[in-house]
Amino acid sequence: FFAKAWDFVMSVPTIGHLPPIDVAEIAFAGRSNVGKSSLINALTNRIGLARTSNTPGRTQELNFFTSGSGLSIVDMPGYGYAEAPKKLVDAWNRMIRDYLRGRVSLRRVYVLIDSRHGIKANDKLTLDLLDETAVSYQIVLTKVDKLKTGELAKVKAATESAIARRPAAYPTVIATSSETGEGMDLLRAEIAQLAS
Ligand code: GDP
Numbered sequence: 001f002f003a004k005a006w007d008f009v010m011s012v013p014t015i016g017h018l019p020p021i022d023v024a025e026i027a028f029a030g031r032s033n034v035g036k037s038s039l040i041n042a043l044t045n046r047i048g049l050a051r052t053s054n055t056p057g058r059t060q061e062l063n064f065f066t067s068g069s070g071l072s073i074v075d076m077p078g079y080g081y082a083e084a085p086k087k088l089v090d091a092w093n094r095m096i097r098d099y100l101r102g103r104v105s106l107r108r109v110y111v112l113i114d115s116r117h118g119i120k121a122n123d124k125l126t127l128d129l130l131d132e133t134a135v136s137y138q139i140v141l142t143k144v145d146k147l148k149t150g151e152l153a154k155v156k157a158a159t160e161s162a163i164a165r166r167p168a169a170y171p172t173v174i175a176t177s178s179e180t181g182e183g184m185d186l187l188r189a190e191i192a193q194l195a196s
Contacts, residue, residue, distance in 0.1 A: 001192040004067035006044035012062040015098045019064060021105040025072040026191055027062075029096075029126055030112030032078035035142035038178035039112065040065070040075055043188060050075050060092055062099065071195040076109075080122040093129075100133040107194040108136045108170070110187075115141040115155050115175065119162050131168045138170035139163060140187065145177040 012018055030036045040050035049065060063075040076099075077092055100106070109130060113119055119127070119139075130137045139159055144152055156173055163169040174190070176183035 001067070001069055001071075001195065002043060002045070002188045004069050006046050006049055006065050006067045006073070008049065009064040009066050009072070012064065013060060015095060015102075018062075018099070018103075019072075021103070023066070023070060023072050023105065024107050024195060025064075025074050025103070025105050026107055026194055027074035027076050027109045028112060029076040029109055030078060030142075031080035031114070031120065031122060034078070034112045034114050035178055036075065036078060036112050039140070039142060039176060040073060042178040042181065042184055043191075044073070060088070060095060062095075069195065071107075071191070074106075079126065080120070097129060097133070100129065100135050103135075106135060108138060110140045111137050112140050112142050113159065113173075115144045115147055115152070118155065119159065127163070127166055127169070131166050134168055136168055136170065138190075139173040140183075141173055141175045143177060143179075144175045144182055145179045 010019060028036050028040060037050035041047055044065070050063065060077055062077070065073040076096065079092060111123065111126060113123060141155065141159065147155065152175055156175060159173050160171065164171070174183050174187050176187060
């Protein structure tokens with residue numbers, strides 16, 4: 001499944017431009033700099049597929065990728081830019097809410113959390129939105145190569161207990177590193193199961 005070649009399909013600036021609901025999709029969300037582009041590139045083995053270091057000006061776009069094999073990947077705009085103007089944040093929230101509410105083809109959202117920082121206030125807002133819209137989601141810890149030995153088990157347990165009461169959350173979290181490839185096969189296997 002991930003051995004196929006992944007390509008960029010389209011960039012969606014507003015909800016009216018979404019592609020038709022004919023293929024299942026999964027989406028990746030997370031704070032800016034969480035390692036989302038690196039993870040998508042590592043998963044698909046395509047350097048530069050998802051653009052790293054997105055700039056705030058591009059934060060409102062949903063980017064669609066496909067390998068032609070029954071599942072699209074959606075790169076959601078990174079959130080949590082300290083300097084993002086309120087207007088932009090409001091527009092982001094509206095767009096994401098509309099996308100999550102109306103997208104029956106969306107099988108799961110992978111919410112990326114930096115393993116060194118844990119779940120922050122703006123991550124909670126995203127999780128609240130997912131719970132509200134009843135879209136299934138799973139937490140993916142990123143950059144676990146930066147943790148000291150023994151820390152990962154604690155971070156994983158703390159994160160799992162933080163989401164235990166959240167209705168739409170998948171109970172287990174996946175630990176990954178785009179640098180070392182840790183967790184990548186597990187994540188690929190989980191995603192492949194979601195394909196139609
Ligand atoms: P995005 O803004 O969420 O798309 O984040 P990027 O993928 O652009 O990554 C942000 C920064 O974190 C970059 O400097 C990456 O090189 C670094 N990074 C991303 N993933 C990892 C990882 O697994 N391990 C380490 N050590 N650094 C990472």
